[in-house]
Amino acid sequence: MISSTTKICCLIGNPVNHSLSPQLHNACYNYLGLDYVYLAFKVTNLKKAIDGLKELGIKGISVTIPHKEEVIKYVDEIDEVAKDIGAVNTIISKNGKLIARNTDWLAALGALEKVTALKNKKVALIGAGGAAKAILYGLVKSGANVYIFNRTFNNAEELGKKYNIKNIYKLSQSRLIKDCDIVINSTSVGMYPEINRSPIPKKFLSSNQLVFDIVYSPLKTQLIRDAQSSGATTITGDRMLIYACFQFELFTGIKAPVDIMESILLKYLK
Numbered sequence: 001m002i003s004s005t006t007k008i009c010c011l012i013g014n015p016v017n018h019s020l021s022p023q024l025h026n027a028c029y030n031y032l033g034l035d036y037v038y039l040a041f042k043v044t045n046l047k048k049a050i051d052g053l054k055e056l057g058i059k060g061i062s063v064t065i066p067h068k069e070e071v072i073k074y075v076d077e078i079d080e081v082a083k084d085i086g087a088v089n090t091i092i093s094k095n096g097k098l099i100a101r102n103t104d105w106l107a108a109l110g111a112l113e114k115v116t117a118l119k120n121k122k123v124a125l126i127g128a129g130g131a132a133k134a135i136l137y138g139l140v141k142s143g144a145n146v147y148i149f150n151r152t153f154n155n156a157e158e159l160g161k162k163y164n165i166k167n168i169y170k171l172s173q174s175r176l177i178k179d180c181d182i183v184i185n186s187t188s189v190g191m192y193p194e195i196n197r198s199p200i201p202k203k204f205l206s207s208n209q210l211v212f213d214i215v216y217s218p219l220k221t222q223l224i225r226d227a228q229s230s231g232a233t234t235i236t237g238d239r240m241l242i243y244a245c246f247q248f249e250l251f252t253g254i255k256a257p258v259d260i261m262e263s264i265l266l267k268y269l270k
């Protein structure tokens with residue numbers, strides 16, 4: 001029952017209609033009987049939105065595309081990791097202050113390390129945007145040997161510079177992906193409605209590889225379908241979503257019921 005004491009958490013982004021975060025968080029609140037509610041707001045004027053959410057005492061904010069980088073300007077504090085990554089996906093309100101963090105890198109690492117160790121693996125990271133920043137932070141931390149491929153070379157170069165990565169390529173040079181152990185798509189290519197697009201040609205995929213697509217709408221993207229028919233091991237985007245549990249825990253201070261999250265993903269994605 002929503003009342004005057006109900007604590008409010010929310011997602012801010014644009015668009016937000018496709019997001020499963022409200023279902024994931026609210027199902028967990030209901031299951032645990034917490035006096036919380038989670039909403040999704042389409043935000044265009046980020047500063048106004050953040051000021052308003054702060055004034056209203058919103059407990060926790062999930063941040064998604066396209067606000068993950070700009071939001072840094074409007075928070076009171078940012079932890080070292082989010083600062084290093086240069087992007088924020090989680091904001092917690094504490095004593096009237098907004099504190100920014102990044103849990104995306106943990107989510108990506110969690111999904112990958114469930115399947116394989118990353119140390120010294122040759123990893124092709126496709127993309128150089130906000131999602132790539134967080135994933136790259138995790139990959140570097142775990143000792144992977146990263147190759148960045150991006151449509152716009154300069155963006156990849158800018159990102160790679162930070163971690164002294166020498167292997168930077170334009171996406172049109174993706175044949176080099178053939179020699180990589182792990183392939184990660186961090187771009188939105190293949191996302192609904194362009195479900196038949198893949199960031200790379202199928203001929204560069206093989207059964208020796210692990211292919212991870214962060215896109216989860218649809219779950220079986222063209223890249224995942226190509227990887228599966230090439231005999232590669234695959235990780236679909238929902239495996240990253242399950243780490244919404246980190247945000248849940250930061251917002252409520254309570255361990256997330258991961259089984260409930262799994263059942264929500266199953267209900268909405270399979």
Ligand code: ATR
Nearest residue numbers: 065127128129130131132150151152155187188189
């Ligand atoms: P996010 O925060 O989700 O990572 P972003 O910061 O806009 O979103 O980054 C999008 C990434 O997807 C970028 O690497 C972008 O490539 P550019 O640097 O060339 O812009 C990549 N991307 C988006 N659309 C693409 C497309 N149609 N083909 C190839 N890459 C694309």
